[in-house]
Amino acid sequence: MARRRPVSSLLPDFPWDTIASAKALAESHKGGIVNLSVGTPVDPVDPLIRDALAAASQVPGYPATHGTPELRQAVVDSLTRRFGIAGIDPSAVLPVIGTKELIAWLPRLLGLGADDLVVIPELAYPTYEVGALLTGSQVLRADGLTRVGPADPSLIYVNSPSNPTGRVLGVDHLRKVVEFARERGAVVASDECYLGLTWDADAVSILDERVSGGDHTGLLAVHSLSKTSNLASYRAGFVTGDPALVADLLEVRKHAGMMVPFPVQSAMAAALNSDEHEAQQRERYRVRRDTLAAAVRGAGFTIDHSEAGLYLWATNGKGSRDTVDWFAQRGILVAPGDFYGPDGGKHVRIALTATDERIAAAADRLR
Numbered sequence: 001m002a003r004r005r006p007v008s009s010l011l012p013d014f015p016w017d018t019i020a021s022a023k024a025l026a027e028s029h030k031g032g033i034v035n036l037s038v039g040t041p042v043d044p045v046d047p048l049i050r051d052a053l054a055a056a057s058q059v060p061g062y063p064a065t066h067g068t069p070e071l072r073q074a075v076v077d078s079l080t081r082r083f084g085i086a087g088i089d090p091s092a093v094l095p096v097i098g099t100k101e102l103i104a105w106l107p108r109l110l111g112l113g114a115d116d117l118v119v120i121p122e123l124a125y126p127t128y129e130v131g132a133l134l135t136g137s138q139v140l141r142a143d144g145l146t147r148v149g150p151a152d153p154s155l156i157y158v159n160s161p162s163n164p165t166g167r168v169l170g171v172d173h174l175r176k177v178v179e180f181a182r183e184r185g186a187v188v189a190s191d192e193c194y195l196g197l198t199w200d201a202d203a204v205s206i207l208d209e210r211v212s213g214g215d216h217t218g219l220l221a222v223h224s225l226s227k228t229s230n231l232a233s234y235r236a237g238f239v240t241g242d243p244a245l246v247a248d249l250l251e252v253r254k255h256a257g258m259m260v261p262f263p264v265q266s267a268m269a270a271a272l273n274s275d276e277h278e279a280q281q282r283e284r285y286r287v288r289r290d291t292l293a294a295a296v297r298g299a300g301f302t303i304d305h306s307e308a309g310l311y312l313w314a315t316n317g318k319g320s321r322d323t324v325d326w327f328a329q330r331g332i333l334v335a336p337g338d339f340y341g342p343d344g345g346k347h348v349r350i351a352l353t354a355t356d357e358r359i360a361a362a363a364d365r366l367r
């Protein structure tokens with residue numbers, strides 16, 4: 001009998017484990033830790049969303065993998081209202097159990113294997129690489145098409161606004177990616193987790209008519225409700241775009257039991273139908289960002305990009321692990337830039353996801 005090869009052996013060490021000692025140091029600060037490492041929401045879930053969850057909690061049956069018609073319509077309406085995206089049919093919407101789940105399994109769900117190449121940003125959310133490793137696919141880090149060169153990718157990830165850098169890609173850049181992908185028969189997966197959290201730049205969806213030319217073929221937009229609606233604990237996201245690709249994903253996910261719980265689907269619909277709580281949350285982050293950015297700059301750091309999203313991408317020219325320690329000595333935990341790719345070795349990522357009180361404490365300590 002062939003010996004079992006644990007899947008975990010294909011994957012890198014879990015990166016957060018590597019900053020355990022910095023975390024312990026930050027926790028020992030007399031004023032307590034200010035944890036700006038993982039970008040996890042801290043503000044309460046809006047009552048409107050909680051009520052929708054509670055009202056659906058008596059339903060005993062299995063939820064539809066495709067999502068309720070109400071949820072899919074709410075997705076279409078919200079994308080039109082919030083981002084001006086037209087031409088999505090509700091049948092081309094598919095809820096997912098948080099977008100990390102979708103991203104980790106997307107290469108597998110699309111049928112990629114060892115002969116396929118997945119292009120990911122040079123500094124990237126680590127799960128893009130994890131998904132490719134799970135199928136044994138090759139990975140190329142490339143922000144520009146010249147770096148891709150003659151390679152023939154099957155899947156290209158874009159992430160604008162970016163985690164970790166907060167960089168926003170313009171219409172022209174995204175359109176060129178779409179044209180290139182279409183020439184080579186690649187799927188473009190656009191991770192739009194932070195599309196609703198822009199500060200100094202406008203971000204557009206891959207499905208925006210100026211980018212897609214009104215044709216969603218080969219394009220997938222991935223949206224999370226974790227950050228914009230504080231729903232990280234609910235596990236709530238969706239993917240939409242090319243109707244044929246979405247239909248294929250649906251087919252596999254039905255077989256694999258990858259369905260979003262019914263009460264969460266109800267909560268998602270309520271969240272997507274309400275722009276007010278989202279605007280309030282964005283405002284909270286805007287204030288925190290102003291406070292933190294001034295303090296970080298005051299402490300001698302340069303903030304690069306960061307024109308959108310939930311992070312400050314900061315450097316003082318030193319190695320990112322030394323900088324993590326520097327912050328930890330002040331009771332502040334940040335993420336080393338090398339988590340996101342080799343080019344991140346001189347930056348740290350500072351999340352805006354802490355209470356006003358903790359952000360004020362961090363600013364005080366940096367002064």
Ligand SMILES: Cc1ncc(COP(=O)(O)O)c(C=O)c1O
Nearest residue numbers: 098099100125163193224226237
């Ligand atoms: C770029 C990016 N994509 C996807 C996710 C996953 O979000 P979730 O699984 O909560 O939908 C995150 C979470 O931080 C992220 O930063």
